[in-house]
Amino acid sequence: MTRFLAGSLGGLVLVIGLLAPAVAEQLAFNRAADYPGSGFSPRVIAEEADGDLLQRARERLGQRVRRHPGDTEARLLLGLIHFREGDYAAALESLDEVVRRAPDFQLAHLVRGDLLLSRSRVVAGLGGNGVAAAVEGEGDLSRNALRAEARARLEGYLETLRTARVPAALLQLSPENPVALLVDKRHNRLYVYERRGDGRPPRRIRDHYVSTGQARGDKEREGDLRTPEGVYFVQEFLEDGELPAEYGLGAFTLDYPNPLDRRRGKTGYGIWLHGTDRRFFSRPPLDSEGCVVLPNLNLQDLRGSVSAGTPVIIAERLDWIDHEQWRQRRRAARQAVEGWRRSWEAMAVERYLAYYDADFWSPRGERARWTDYKRRVLATKTDQAIRLERRALLAYPDSAAGRAGNLVVARFRQDYDSNNYRGVMDKQLYLRREAGDWSVLYEGPAP
Structure with missing residues (x-):
């Protein structure tokens, strides 16, 4: 859920239509402490980016706008880059089109206001155009929030250009x-x-x-x-x-x-x-x-x-990761799932149960209870066929896997047919890889 703090601002001075009415309401919604160190002007948002990266960004954004004229973020970012480079005419053209297409885009109005006023005087920082600053105290709250949004949008987009993998x-x-x-x-x-x-x-x-x-x-x-x-x-x-x-x-x-x-x-x-x-x-x-x-x-x-x-x-x-790493990891995960399936289908009980991790759990319980259950079920089988369709393999983010280590979520439709049971279900496995060996950490129905 999104946070909305109650509050309103009175006496906001609107100058030459630079800020939409929604901006005034936005000013009351954010604490400046949420966005420390966010004071910067549009000129220096991309200061750490080299010229080649900015040129690539300009070209890619131009392509985005040509393919999707309604892409307001692409137009905003083009305006920020042009402003950063001192091309005020191109920046204003981009920002004019943004506010025309999205009149409620508060950040675009604020940047456009800075751009217009920078022609006559120095703008100290994003939102330092005198309009947002007309409201003391609470005006700073919104400017910090919008500064943070501007930085996040541009740096996030530039990161996509750095990420060719x-x-x-x-x-x-x-x-x-x-x-x-x-x-x-x-x-x-x-x-x-x-x-x-x-x-x-x-x-x-x-x-x-x-x-x-x-x-x-x-x-x-x-x-x-x-x-x-x-x-x-x-x-x-x-x-x-x-x-x-x-x-x-x-x-x-x-x-x-x-x-x-x-x-x-x-x-x-x-x-x-x-x-x-x-x-x-x-x-x-x-x-x-x-x-x-x-x-x-x-x-x-x-x-x-x-x-x-x-x-x-x-x-x-x-x-x-690079393409070769992707192919290797994909192949290893696919082989792990297929090895698990084959050992189960072949009713090779010990080899099959060896796939289950010491820390395994499932909706039926921990590993000991699970293996007892599987032994009883497999003892009733004379033949079985197991097909896995609609396979997806998704590696857990390193930052979230934690102590579980190298994790992959396998999700598929399981078509099971044996001498005494027939059933189809959507299933997921959590697979863990340690020292090159794969094990099943979790098995249960897919949500």
Whole structure:
């Protein structure tokens, strides 16, 4: 859920229409302490970026705008880069188009105001144009929040250009759920990847700015205001008519807490990927109670490709690997799942049960109880065939795996046929790799 603090501002002076009315309301919603050290001007947002990177950013953003003229973030970032480089005419052209297309985009109005006033005097920092500063005290709160959003948007986008490798999490996507979402909390970025098949790495198709929990770190307990980290799956989409206004256009519900979260004693619920209150275009980087929050425009963009079962990987910082590493890790995980399946199908009891980790658990209980159950069941079999379809392999983020080590979530449809039982179910395994050996840490139904 997104935080909304009660409050209003009186006597806001609107100058030449630089700020939309929604900006005034936004000023009261954020504490300056949430965004320490965020005082910077649009000129120096990208100061650490080299010229080649900025040139690539300019070219890529230009391509985005040509393909999708309604891409307001691309136009905003182009304006920031032009402003950084002193090309005021190009910057103003980009920002004029942003505010025309998205009149509720508070950050765009603020940057545009700085740009116009910088022609006549020095602007001390983003929001230092005298309009937001007209309200003493509370005006600083909004400026700090919008500064943080500007930095997060531009640095997050530049990070996408530095990242030419493959996300380590996406070892295999299923044909039934060919799209995956990855959330990089550090860079406030959501990446959308799609399956290509034929043993090739997935392809990035777009990325968006997101807001995450007010408190940094992995979620541990209910009310800690943190966004959880791990491998999750979309359960359903809730329309805006079913939800309070703060969820915007709607929400994709997630299966937090997942089996590993529950095993670790984590608590909380209602961690969703949702839109923004319609009064606002977007929220500051650290502003939710644990959910991942997108501008409504971007949430709508996901509606056509995200469905029940879509993987959502959330990490403090995503792990990236080169193509050869991806192929090796994918092959190793596939072989582990296939070895488990074959030993079970062959009724090689000892070899099959040796796949289960000493720390294994399932809805039926711990390892000892599980192995006793499996021995009894296998003793009744004379033949069996096991087919695994719709396979997905998703590596757990390093930052979230913790003491569990190298983890991969395998999700598939299991078609089981034996002399005395026939059944189909969606299942998931949590596989752990230690010193090159794979074991099953968890087995249970897929959500």
